[in-house]
Amino acid sequence: MARSVSVIGDRWTLLILRDCFLRVRRFEDFQERLGITRPILASRLKKLVDAFVLVKVPYQQRPVRYEYRLTQKGLDLYPIVMSIVHWGDVYMAGKKGRPLLHTHDLCSKHFDPVLVCSECGEPLVAKQVHVHRGPGAKSARHLPLDSDLPIARHVAKEKAAS
Amino acid sequence: MARSVSVIGDRWTLLILRDCFLRVRRFEDFQERLGITRPILASRLKKLVDAFVLVKVPYQQRPVRYEYRLTQKGLDLYPIVMSIVHWGDVYMAGKKGRPLLHTHDLCSKHFDPVLVCSECGEPLVAKQVHVHRGPGAKSARHLPLDSDLPIARHVAKEKAAS
Numbered sequence: 001m002a003r004s005v006s007v008i009g010d011r012w013t014l015l016i017l018r019d020c021f022l023r024v025r026r027f028e029d030f031q032e033r034l035g036i037t038r039p040i041l042a043s044r045l046k047k048l049v050d051a052f053v054l055v056k057v058p059y060q061q062r063p064v065r066y067e068y069r070l071t072q073k074g075l076d077l078y079p080i081v082m083s084i085v086h087w088g089d090v091y092m093a094g095k096k097g098r099p100l101l102h103t104h105d106l107c108s109k110h111f112d113p114v115l116v117c118s119e120c121g122e123p124l125v126a127k128q129v130h131v132h133r134g135p136g137a138k139s140a141r142h143l144p145l146d147s148d149l150p151i152a153r154h155v156a157k158e159k160a161a162s
Numbered sequence: 163m164a165r166s167v168s169v170i171g172d173r174w175t176l177l178i179l180r181d182c183f184l185r186v187r188r189f190e191d192f193q194e195r196l197g198i199t200r201p202i203l204a205s206r207l208k209k210l211v212d213a214f215v216l217v218k219v220p221y222q223q224r225p226v227r228y229e230y231r232l233t234q235k236g237l238d239l240y241p242i243v244m245s246i247v248h249w250g251d252v253y254m255a256g257k258k259g260r261p262l263l264h265t266h267d268l269c270s271k272h273f274d275p276v277l278v279c280s281e282c283g284e285p286l287v288a289k290q291v292h293v294h295r296g297p298g299a300k301s302a303r304h305l306p307l308d309s310d311l312p313i314a315r316h317v318a319k320e321k322a323a324s
Contacts, residue, residue: 001180001243004250011171018163021288022306029307070288073253078288079245079277081163087242088166091235097297100305105290107282115241118276120269121283126183126232126240128267135259143262144184145191 007051008077012036012044018081020054020074025067053077082113169213170239174198174206180243182216182236187229215239244275 008014015034024030031041045068048054053074056066070077082102089098089112104111115124131144170176177196186192193203207230210216215236218228232239244264251260251274266273277286293306 001247001250002177003254004246005173005176008246009171009173009176011167014167014171015164019307022293024307033307075288076249076252078286079275080242080249082277082286082291083241083245084166084170085163087238088163090238092165094298099296099299101294101296103292103294104279104281104284104286105292106284107279109279109281111282112280113241113277113286114280115244115275116278117266117269117271118274119266119271120273122266122268124240124244124266124275126237129244130265130267131184132263132265134261134263136256137261145181145186145195 007047007053008080010044012040013048014081014084016041016044016048017053017074017077018085020068020070021078021081025069026059026065027068030068048074079113079115083115086113169209169215170242172206174202175210176243176246178203178206178210179215179236179239180247182230182232183240183243187231188221188227189230192230210236241275241277245277248275 008017012034015036016030019030019033024033027041027045030036030045031038034041036044045054049056049068051073052071054068055071057069058064059067085100093099101110103109116122117124133143137143170179174196177198178192181192181195186195189203189207192198192207193200196203198206207216211218211230213235214233216230217233219231220226221229247262255261263272265271278284279286295305299305
């Protein structure tokens with residue numbers, strides 16, 4: 001997760017990505033909507049292009065001007081952005097209610113996003129998920145802390161049944 | 163989304179929250195796992211307590227020591243954290259594979275998280291979602307940019323059919 005967070009774990013970057021999913025593509029539009037300084041916006045867009053989350057595409061010649069479009073890697077950030085928006089709708093919306101409503105083309109209804117298990121389709125709840133060391137585990141830092149044991153960090157034991 | 167991002171849109175905060183879901187609760191454990199300085203860790207934990215995402219609970223008397231537990235508001239960040247972890251698994255994992263595997267208690271299988279529509283259950287794709295002004299909309303900054311029109315920002319028209 002540390003590597004993902006190094007790409008998206010920044011206030012402005014998350015707001016830029018939200019706007020990308022609202023079909024904002026041009027430097028001036030990001031700047032006007034977000035009220036962000038040009039150098040900060042330029043640095044965040046460059047970082048997202050370098051990470052292959054956005055790609056620069058020319059939309060005008062003489063002078064050449066570029067717009068920023070989400071790549072597939074960027075489009076796959078949608079669950080993250082939608083989950084943040086939904087959490088804000090539940091816990092941060094003012095008395096008047098949500099600033100935005102979402103409708104789903106497939107069913108034509110207003111909806112909420114729900115994170116479910118790919119295997120059984122049931123909504124995911126933290127307490128019903130167990131974490132195990134994967135093939136790419138490099139250190140105990142990745143592993144869950146077994147809170148039954150004393151304070152010191154230790155490598156959690158895999159459950160035999162898994 | 164700006165208000166949500168002001169709470170969670172920070173590299174360290176996201177890593178602290180990841181560890182909370184791995185059952186890390188004590189200051190020293192966060193510090194050791196994350197390699198974070200004490201002042202930064204203390205400031206991020208205080209911010210999460212102030213935002214009612216974590217709650218301080220005493221686990222020892224004389225001297226009193228506290229641990230940090232997720233509130234319901236904090237537990238509801240799970241889809242965000244899981245979505246970030248999954249995106250990292252897809253795009254950031256090294257050659258050896260994922261550092262962690264997740265099993266779901268309800269079906270006992272390794273799974274991926276999938277964000278679906280609450281109404282029809284189909285996976286959500288950005289292109290199949292339309293955004294409309296909600297009751298709490300305060301400014302055009304929240305609304306999608308209609309990229310068919312010239313550069314200037316404007317209030318997007320609601321589609322009649324919705």
